[in-house]
Amino acid sequence: MAANAPTISRGSLALPRTAESAYARPMDHSPEDSALMLRYRDGDVAAFEILYRRHNDALYRYLLRLCQHRDAAEDVFQEAWSKIVKARGNYRPTAKFTTFLYRVAHNCFIDHVRRNKRHSMTVNVEPDSQADPGDLPEMETERSLARRRLEAALQQLPDEQRDVFLLREEAGFNLDQIASITDCNRETAKSRLRYAVNKLRAAIDEPVGTS
Amino acid sequence: MTDARDKTASGGDKDQLVSETYREIAQEKTPEHLDRSILDTAAKSARPRYSLLIGWTRPAAWAATIMLSVALVYEFSQTPELLQPKMDASAPIADPEESAERDKRGRVIKNAEDLQVQDMDLLQRADEMARIQQGQDDQPAQLPPRQKEHAPAAAMSAKSALQSNDMLEDGTNPCGATATAEPESWLACIMELEAAGLTDIAREQRALLAETFPDFDSR
Numbered sequence: 453m454a455a456n457a458p459t460i461s462r463g464s465l466a467l468p469r470t471a472e473s474a475y476a477r478p479m480d481h482s483p484e485d486s487a488l489m490l491r492y493r494d495g496d497v498a499a500f501e502i503l504y505r506r507h508n509d510a511l512y513r514y515l516l517r518l519c520q521h522r523d524a525a526e527d528v529f530q531e532a533w534s535k536i537v538k539a540r541g542n543y544r545p546t547a548k549f550t551t552f553l554y555r556v557a558h559n560c561f562i563d564h565v566r567r568n569k570r571h572s573m574t575v576n577v578e579p580d581s582q583a584d585p586g587d588l589p590e591m592e593t594e595r596s597l598a599r600r601r602l603e604a605a606l607q608q609l610p611d612e613q614r615d616v617f618l619l620r621e622e623a624g625f626n627l628d629q630i631a632s633i634t635d636c637n638r639e640t641a642k643s644r645l646r647y648a649v650n651k652l653r654a655a656i657d658e659p660v661g662t663s
Numbered sequence: 664m665t666d667a668r669d670k671t672a673s674g675g676d677k678d679q680l681v682s683e684t685y686r687e688i689a690q691e692k693t694p695e696h697l698d699r700s701i702l703d704t705a706a707k708s709a710r711p712r713y714s715l716l717i718g719w720t721r722p723a724a725w726a727a728t729i730m731l732s733v734a735l736v737y738e739f740s741q742t743p744e745l746l747q748p749k750m751d752a753s754a755p756i757a758d759p760e761e762s763a764e765r766d767k768r769g770r771v772i773k774n775a776e777d778l779q780v781q782d783m784d785l786l787q788r789a790d791e792m793a794r795i796q797q798g799q800d801d802q803p804a805q806l807p808p809r810q811k812e813h814a815p816a817a818a819m820s821a822k823s824a825l826q827s828n829d830m831l832e833d834g835t836n837p838c839g840a841t842a843t844a845e846p847e848s849w850l851a852c853i854m855e856l857e858a859a860g861l862t863d864i865a866r867e868q869r870a871l872l873a874e875t876f877p878d879f880d881s882r
Contacts, residue, residue: 492709500705504698512693526697533701537708599688602681621685652681 485549493540504533507550511557514622518561518615520607528564532557554623555633558615565611598656605655613648616641785842789851836871837864846872846879853881 485506491499512529519525535556543552606614612634619630631641836843838852849872856865872881 492705495709497706497709500709501702504702504705508693508698508701509691512697513689513691516691517689526694529693529697530701534704537701537705540708595684595687598684602684603688606685621682621689649678649681652685653678656680656684 486545489540489543489549490545493543500537503549507553510622511553514554514618515557515561517606517618518611519564524564524568528557528560531564532560535560548629550623551625551629551633554619554625558619558633601655601658602652605652609648609651613644613651616644617648617652620645783841785838785852785855786845786848788855789842789845789848792851792854793847836868838868843871843875846876846881849876850879850881 485503488499488503492503511532512525515528515532516522516525519528532553536553539556606617609617615634616630619625619633625633627638627641627645630645631638634641837856838849842848842852849868853865853868853872856862856868869881872879
């Protein structure tokens with residue numbers, strides 16, 4: 453997997469010119485996001501805090517599973533938000549704020565991979581907090597196993613497939629938005645997502661004895 | 664439409680199960696220290712870029728620039744000679760007729776100065792002749808031997824000087840203002856004219872001398 457990491461293309465920071473792809477599936481609070489960012493551009497710090505609290509956890513989880521290392525994820529997370537803060541003066545609400553935010557985060561991750569050769573397969577994500585499967589009822593045990601298998605399969609996915617899957621699950625982006633963020637065409641994003649889901653589903657459906 | 668197509672392509676129900684399972688494990692929250700750090704950075708960046716301590720530098724720079732510009736304009740306005748070449752260059756070209764008239768006046772003045780130098784020589788000679796004339800009252804005035812030797816040359820030079828300029832045409836006195844100021848020098852000039860063969864002019868000069876100085880004996 454480490455060999456696959458540097459192959460991820462780095463998307464441009466420029467916002468998409470056409471709103472067709474960026475607004476293919478409107479999110480619930482996108483207008484407020486842009487308005488909050490514009491207010492922060494004018495000096496309203498409280499608006500930025502609202503914006504940050506709205507997206508911080510999802511972005512953190514995206515980077516945590518993308519980087520597969522807590523310290524690296526925190527560094528990239530902080531760098532991404534710092535770039536958002538610095539770019540406030542040039543911000544124009546021509547695209548959804550979430551698209552802008554995740555593209556910046558994606559590019560920060562690519563920079564981190566290129567910069568840090570120690571990017572490895574170290575798994576440092578918090579372990580499943582559920583109890584040992586042997587102490588739980590059968591149904592709960594199956595769900596716990598499914599979660600463990602999914603977590604392990606997610607870590608085994610190529611970076612490109614994991615990136616596409618996480619963008620869909622954490623931010624709810626459609627294929628056009630994912631293609632825009634990851635700087636690839638729609639069909640490539642669709643193919644990566646299909647491979648990722650198939651592998652994860654296969655891991656969840658794996659017989660108990662083989663885990 | 665796009666979402667439905669995407670869902671079909673990515674597996675439909677399989678996708679749903681994977682998503683539900685993922686949501687069960689994705690419960691992490693952003694660490695508090697990270698939140699604090701980012702919010703502090705955002706708050707600091709939202710402050711004005713220039714603090715009050717260095718806020719005076721920009722208006723001070725503007726004021727200094729304006730004062731320097733005004734001082735330069737005032738300095739140039741107080742030194743008009745710096746602009747003089749430009750004004751001369753922009754002046755109209757002089758009339759050719761005026762230039763010719765000015766050159767003619769210059770030549771006349773130069774000739775008059777030359778004649779004044781000659782008048783001084785004539786004045787000295789007149790003094791000598793006056794002394795001779797006082798010693799020989801009954802004898803006609805004669806030039807001393809030295810003057811006899813130089814008389815033709817002096818007369819020729821006087822004649823050439825007279826002919827070289829247009830004083831005769833203008834009707835001015837050929838003996839000049841200096842020579843005619845005193846009767847003795849005037850007489851000396853007349854005698855030189857006679858020696859040079861300009862008898863008509865000499866006669867006229869002698870008549871003028873008699874009219875101007877009736878008490879003077881010009882014989």
